[in-house]
Amino acid sequence: MSKPVYGKNALQSRNVEKIPSAIWALVIAFILFLLWTPFQVGLFNGLLIDFEKPLYVSAMLGALMLLVWIGLYYKKFQLLEQRDVLAVAALLLPVTYALSLFVAVSRYMAMDMLFIQSMYAAVFIITLYLFKQKQLNVVIQNALLAIAYFIVGFGLLNWLGSWRLAGGLVGWFSNTVQNGKYLDAVMTDSNGLRLTSIFQYANTYAAFLMAFLFVAVFALIRSRKWYGTLTHGFMLVPIIVSILLTLSRGGLVLLPVVFILLLLFLKPAQQILWIVHLAIAGITSLLITNPITTLGIELNTKFTSSAAFKGWGFLLGASLIVAGLGWVIQRYAAPWLEKKLGSWESRKLTGLWIPLGSVVLIGLVAFLFVGTSARAILPANMETRLENINFKQHSVLERFTFYKDALKVVKDYPVLGAGGGGWSSLYEHYQNNPYTSRQVHNFFLQYLVEVGILGFIVFMSFILYIFYKYIRAYIKRDKDEYQNGFFYLIIALSILVHSLLDFNMSYAFMGILVFLGLAGMAAVMESKPLRKGWNKAGVRLGYLGVLAACTVFILFLSITYIGSSNSAVKAKQLLPVSQSYEEIKAPLMEVLKTRPNHPEAAIYLSSLDQQVFSQNKDEQFLTEAESVLTRALEDEPYNKNLLKQLVSNYDLKGQSDKAYEIFRDNTDKFNWDIQWYEDLISRSYALGHEAFVQKDEVKQKEYFKTALDAYNHVVAGVEHLKTLPTEQMQGRPFSITPNIALNIGKIQMISGDPEAAKATLKLGFNDNYADIINSNNLWEVDWYGTIISRSYDLAQAAYTQTPDVTLRAGNMQPSLTIGLQAYSHVLMDIEYMKTLSAEELKGRSLTVTPGIALNAGKIQYLSKQLSAATATLHSGLTEDYSDATNQEIARWYLASLIKSNTVQDQAVYNRLIAADPTATTKIDEIIAMQF
Known part of the structure; x- marks a missing residue:
């Protein structure tokens, strides 16, 4: 058997092969899936009736795409090299969540997390093989950038008062638009207005923006077309302004950390270009942030066309200036710089000097904005947020408390964890003080809580192996071979680093981006040949058979859950308008027949039975309510609402x-x-x-x-x-x-x-x-x-x-x-x-x-x-x-x-x-x- 081809030659050999139309159809379907998901599947936080259906639809779509992939690749699929083994290893991620079902403290949420992890595995497997073909890789990259830029524009439309236009753009396919307005695209908390765009949570939006800020700079420098250079340069100001408008301290603190890490991967000439482009865009953004903030606050109170026009004038004008300067730099300065530094780049450790200098520069800038009155150039709300950046600040101390409490959970659920949603169910039992947080604010700790040490080792081995193999190859080989992989490394690294301080990965779309990034790196990582025994027909077909069986199971289960969710929504809509007990009860029974642990359905039906009892004093209704509640509590023993509903049932029965x-x-x-x-x-x-x-x-x-x-x-x-x-x-x-x-x-x-x-x-x-x-x-x-x-x-x-x-x-x-x-x-x-x-x-x-x-x-x-x-x-x-x-x-x-x-x-x-x-x-x- 001939040796497998990987690296640059692999990409070249595959480019010769014509891509079948069926694979193009799969790529288009995947891109539409990427566009649909962020506007449908939001935060996983113990999902409720109104938000669970999009999750099941996403899982169904992921399963369907994976079945199509199996049909298209079952003859091509070979276990020849190390990256092929990753397609097998990806299945272990949902398997660890399936194992945690045996000890899950909330079966309802654990099942939902199983769907999410299955969707992530599907995304990884599909894109791992699509990315091997350079043409498809580039198409998906461009689609990702287009979606990211649309999300940035969508957020700024809401900030500058055009929420009707923004809602109209996505209202036809998003369940988050109500009365023509996307809910909480601009949120309000104790700090005032904060931009969240589609995420409804400012810190996660900041993580998303951080990732695509660096991707935009990377795309700007890599682009060989004038329109590409101008487009990516144009988007730098909107992205930076949006980061500032989120008022996310975590975003501002971790942005330079990720920036320094990324600089280490670049040649000196590229490092200088990154710094120059970001410096120009950053300074320009700071100059317009004050009026943009003031106008946004005004427009979210009362819309006036003059204020909106002025806000867009500042934003578009600054963006055009930065885009123009970016084009000039890339057209004239970049070739000269690369020529001048060409000989220097061949020397050892030359790539470290600029990152080390950047650390000093960033430290100086941080001191100016945090430790001196220089921050006064910022809007008052941003100035206050920067002023409060310190290790004794409430949110920092509170996060440390979350982490300590999470480790208490791990101590009691060490091997298989507490199941998906385990922290959300258990945190009130383990908390040090009466905070409210259904998220640990650290993805890795939350993952450890949910799947235990076993699942955590599997997950960390999976992602660290990919990072290690990609970075090792990136250092050893000509870096030009790994440009496509670096695009994905930026996304995965940025989101995962920010997830050390927040719950970004509780958003399905952010999780999809991370697994997309992992697949993009894996597609070009150093991948050594496997022993011949791996590629035996029985092993290959056995894997594909198991994959197909698991996918079909998830597909049919998701379809069943979609029907259940439809029934739950129907019942909820009938409750305030219908006077018919049987009409309301029928869809609730459909839900509980499939999912007897569905908390909301159990509460709705028991409440309905209690109301009927109050009218006719027939105790059979209370008996049914008790049965429904006790059955749900078998799988949801920590659900406070179910417990209180059972209490009200006992009160009605006189069983104090x-x-x-x-x-x-x-x-x-x-x-x-x-x-x-x-x-x-x-x-x-x-x-x-x-x-x-x-x-x-x-x-x-x-x-x-x-x-x-x-x-x-x-x-x-x-x-x-x-x-x-x-x-x-x-x-x-x-x-x-x-x-x-x-x-x-x-x-x-x-x-x-x-x-x-x-x-x-x-x-x-x-x-x-x-x-x-x-x-x-x-x-x-x-x-x-x-x-x-x-x-x-x-x-x-x-x-x-x-x-x-x-x-x-x-x-x-x-x-x-x-x-x-x-x-x-x-x-x-x-x-x-x-x-x-x-x-x-x-x-x-x-x-x-x-x-x-x-x-x-x-x-x-x-x-x-x-x-x-x-x-x-x-x-x-x-x-x-x-x-x-x-x-x-x-x-x-x-x-x-x-x-x-x-x-x-x-x-x-x-x-x-x-x-x-x-x-x-x-x-x-x-x-x-x-x-």
């Missing part, structure tokens, strides 16, 4: 002890969720108080102990948060809340420790309740009544002081929650007093006073607990309609009946109107309240 057990048995999964601990303590107190009334000391102690243990956990957590660095924010609120204080204080009171009860109350309540907490009649019904009254007043004040309807509920909720908890204590205490003797009851009332009923009913009404509000207000009514309090109770009572579409109480209405003819208007005002 089982609801309590859900909270008790799952506390360690949500160590820093203060709401979880509030609910656990509240339920523990209620059940313990019930046991106290029934004089069951064993159960009373059990429930009270659970509450006190939970309280001690919160206290310890509060103390731990004090040890965080002052620069690091703790994350979500975590403190002793008023509800916790009320319940624990009462437990301590019942347990005979009134001083501890007082101290606990003072820990939990703020100054708005200081006079109440310091009163002498703690725990009496009237004392609770004062808390309820104060809570309503504070909620009412929040209502009137919050003009934004969307913010009202959030501002009112803390006070409403305190009032509801206090009222529940009143009801429990009254039930307890009913067990006392006449002597013990002396001077104590067994009924809720009208004042308490009025305020409690109002709080329930504002909390949208209309049935409870109706009952509470009705209990406070008296026969005296000349009494102002009674009239107010009647008004709120009638309003709650109308609001809940319940039959009107005509007798109460008639008496109220007789006493106050203007009552109808006042009732309408209550009904019209928006919260």
Whole structure:
């Protein structure tokens, strides 16, 4: 058998061969796939119903293209050289995710990650062989550049106010365009407006821009056509300006790191050209960034054609100047420079001097912009971001915390990992403080969490082998042979380096780019011949057979999941418009028949069953809901929403002890969720108080102990948060809340420790309740009544002081929650007093006073607990309609009946109107309240 041909001769020999039209069709399909994917498949973050279908469609398209590749290449495929083995090794990547399914903490997300990894493997295998043909390689490179430039232009269209045009360009095939606007192409956070283009996350867009900035410079210098030089030179300013508009500190920090690494691959003349082109484009971009930023902020508030015209004038003018200068440099300076430095390039280590000098230069520039007032030339928001670049900055400290917590997961799931989406499911269990991050912000650590040490070794061996073989050949051989490979190295290296600090690879499109880059390097890497045994027909056909079988499996599975997703979307769309239980239930059952662990479908169906039960009191609906939820929880034990839905089911069945057990048995999964601990303590107190009334000391102690243990956990957590660095924010609120204080204080009171009860109350309540907490009649019904009254007043004040309807509920909720908890204590205490003797009851009332009923009913009404509000207000009514309090109770009572579409109480209405003819208007005002 003749020796395989690789390197330059391989490319030349293959160029002689005519490319069949079927392969061209595959290339066109692949390019369309590349264009479709970034606008369809976004962030993998525990995908929800609205976003899962594009993932399955992408997996299906990847499988179809791979089957076409098998059909086209099954005769040509040979296991002759090392790069051919990579096509086999690529299958191990999805295999490691398949193995992790056996231990996955979320089978739903683990299956989704299996689809993604299968798609990556398909992309790698297909392009590995397409790239061997230089003509196809160049076509795909040009297509990638065109797509990248389109994404850059798309982002700037949104920044400069032309979001309708941008949305119209992609709205016909993107599910992210709503009401003509691409969602969050310009996002807003605490730093102000940030450009994200298609990614909806500024840091990942910065990683994408960094990669294609260097690709554009590379393409500019390599281009032999004037129009190519002008095109790539023209795009440098839009890309650099876009990087600045992302406000990504990680992008700005890692950009020079990647730049220095890439310089090491270049000849001195090329290094100088890279520096010159980037310096010209960078300085020009800085000159226009201030007005572009100001105009973009203005245009995203209110569009005016004059401001948009001015913004585009700055951008296009600067781009044309840089493009022209770039052409001049390449036309006249580049040949002269290469001639002058030709002899120098042959000397050893000459390629190191300019990168080392660049390190010094970059350090100086960094010092000027970070350590001096020179950054004042930048817009205020960019100046602030640069000013905060340091190792004590919150985001840096927070990332270090993520990394430490991720290693805790790895320690518990070392070999096969926790499965795809493992961090997203588990982070609340392992987190050091109550941050919210469904991503580790480090791709490599997240990969280690998901597939364990075994999968991580496979992945790192795969990518490091490709980098090693490509770089080794690049150093040893004439570099001109490896220009196409260098194009792909830039992409893969840039994204992977940036992924050390962020979750870029959680975007399927970014993952595709990386595997495309790996295939591009592998196609021209140093590839030694294999032993003859590798290329036996049985081995080759066996591999293709396994590949085909796995691909067909993924194809049919993805088609099944697409149907399931369609049913889920249909059900979600029917929920707000349909009144038919059977119509809504049918598509949900279709989903759960295929995927019984689908969290949203399980929640929707159980919620539907619970609503029907509330109407007809038929417990078979609750039984079905429980069955659906418990089945889903078998595969999704860390899904908080499923657990809470099961709790609501037990509440409806009157099984408060089982609801309590859900909270008790799952506390360690949500160590820093203060709401979880509030609910656990509240339920523990209620059940313990019930046991106290029934004089069951064993159960009373059990429930009270659970509450006190939970309280001690919160206290310890509060103390731990004090040890965080002052620069690091703790994350979500975590403190002793008023509800916790009320319940624990009462437990301590019942347990005979009134001083501890007082101290606990003072820990939990703020100054708005200081006079109440310091009163002498703690725990009496009237004392609770004062808390309820104060809570309503504070909620009412929040209502009137919050003009934004969307913010009202959030501002009112803390006070409403305190009032509801206090009222529940009143009801429990009254039930307890009913067990006392006449002597013990002396001077104590067994009924809720009208004042308490009025305020409690109002709080329930504002909390949208209309049935409870109706009952509470009705209990406070008296026969005296000349009494102002009674009239107010009647008004709120009638309003709650109308609001809940319940039959009107005509007798109460008639008496109220007789006493106050203007009552109808006042009732309408209550009904019209928006919260």
